[in-house]
Amino acid sequence: QVQLQQSGxxxxxxxxxxxxxxxxxxxxxxxxxxxxxxxRQSPSRGLEWLGRxxxxxxxxxxxxxxxxxxxxxxxxxSKNQFSLQLNSVTPEDTAVYYCARESWTxxxxxxxWGQGTLVTVSS
Amino acid sequence: xIQMTQSPSSLSASVGDRVTITCRASQSITTYLNWYQQKPGxxxxxxxxxxxxxxxxxxxxxxxxxxxxxxxxxxSSLQPExxxxxYCQQSYSTPYFGGGTKxxxx
Numbered sequence: 001q002v003q004l005q006q007s008g009x010x011x012x013x014x015x016x017x018x019x020x021x022x023x024x025x026x027x028x029x030x031x032x033x034x035x036x037x038x039x040r041q042s043p044s045r046g047l048e049w050l051g052r053x054x055x056x057x058x059x060x061x062x063x064x065x066x067x068x069x070x071x072x073x074x075x076x077x078s079k080n081q082f083s084l085q086l087n088s089v090t091p092e093d094t095a096v097y098y099c100a101r102e103s104w105t106x107x108x109x110x111x112x113w114g115q116g117t118l119v120t121v122s123s
Numbered sequence: 124x125i126q127m128t129q130s131p132s133s134l135s136a137s138v139g140d141r142v143t144i145t146c147r148a149s150q151s152i153t154t155y156l157n158w159y160q161q162k163p164g165x166x167x168x169x170x171x172x173x174x175x176x177x178x179x180x181x182x183x184x185x186x187x188x189x190x191x192x193x194x195x196x197x198x199s200s201l202q203p204e205x206x207x208x209x210y211c212q213q214s215y216s217t218p219y220f221g222g223g224t225k226x227x228x229x
Contacts, residue, residue, distance in 0.1 A: 037218070047167070047210060047220035064217065065124075098166055107173035108214040109157040113166035 002026040004099050004114040012121050018086040022099030022114055029075045029082055030055045035062075035102040037110065038073060038084045042095035052102060053082055089121045125149050125213050129221035135229040142198040144224045146211035151191045155215035158187055158196045161223075162207045170209075171196065201226070 008020035022036070029036060035054035041047050051063035053073045063071050072085040086093060099114040126149040136142050146156065154174035159167035169178045171187035174194055184199040198205055206228055211221040 039218075046222050047212075049218040049220070062217070100166075102218070106176070107155060107157075109169055109172040110159075110167070110212070110218075111169050111172075111178070113168075116166055 002101060002112040004101065004112055006097075006099055006114040006117050008117055008119075010118050010120060012089055012119065013123055014090055014121060015088055016121075018084070018089050018093065018097075018119055018121075020084045020097055020099070020117055020119075021081055022083070023079070023081040024101075025080075027101065027112075029053075029080050030077055032056060033104055035104060035108075036073075036075070036082045037100045037102050039098045039100055039110070040093075040095040041098070041116075044092075045095070048095075050084070050086075054102075054104075091121045093119065094121045095119060124219055125152060125216050127211050127213055127219055127221035129209075129211055129224050131224060132222065133225040133227060135227050136201050137229045138201055138203055140201045140229075142201050142205075142226060144196045144209055144211075144226075146189075146194045146196070146221050148192045148194075148213055148215075152213045152215035154190050155213055156187075156189065156194045157212045157214060158185075159210045159212065160205075160207045161210065167210060198226075 003025040005023045035052040037052040038050040070087045075082045096116045100110040101112040103111045128147045156174045158171040161167040175187045208225045
């Protein structure tokens with residue numbers, strides 16, 4: 001059974017950097033059959049995929065156009081986890097942030113999710 | 124981006140009712156369509172993948188159909204634990220979620 005455990009601060013001021021970590025249990029961040037994503041949810045934007053990291057002989061990243069200039073997703077193989085860094089946050093970045101495994105077997109789908117972290121951006 | 128439009132945005136139904144939710148893609152996504160259930164304060168839960176495949180452990184009253192641009196999620200006999208919000212998601216290109224359908228008690 002795969003479990004994803006999120007950690008990181010929930011309150012930020014505008015212009016600060018959002019940093020979250022997702023620890024993986026029961027799978028490996030370097031697996032060839034999945035990608036590791038960050039997704040956020042807010043009343044105004046709904047469920048919004050932010051980006052992913054995955055290993056296919058080397059590491060790759062894909063990012064949503066809406067955050068591409070501000071986001072970094074990094075794997076950490078020594079701790080079997082991956083992280084989200086979102087720079088220069090504004091109140092519009094206030095949302096619940098989820099990490100998720102995107103299984104790439106028969107089709108692609110998000111089959112395991114973290115517990116969610118409410119991130120509030122306010123001065 | 125391939126955008127997803129769900130309808131209705133909300134519905135009221137009774138226990139035992141048959142419920143159908145529709146999702147339409149802005150262009151063909153063949154069968155790269157997934158359905159999720161979300162309850163308040165919880166992460167989404169995968170119900171259906173590749174349009175019609177039932178995720179392990181999901182009750183058989185849930186079913187999915189469709190291909191191309193038009194898809195449906197059907198709950199054959201609504202149970203009390205099914206009152207939740209349902210989302211479709213296309214995985215043909217950059218992942219994109221529909222706006223959700225809230226299923227409420229009538």
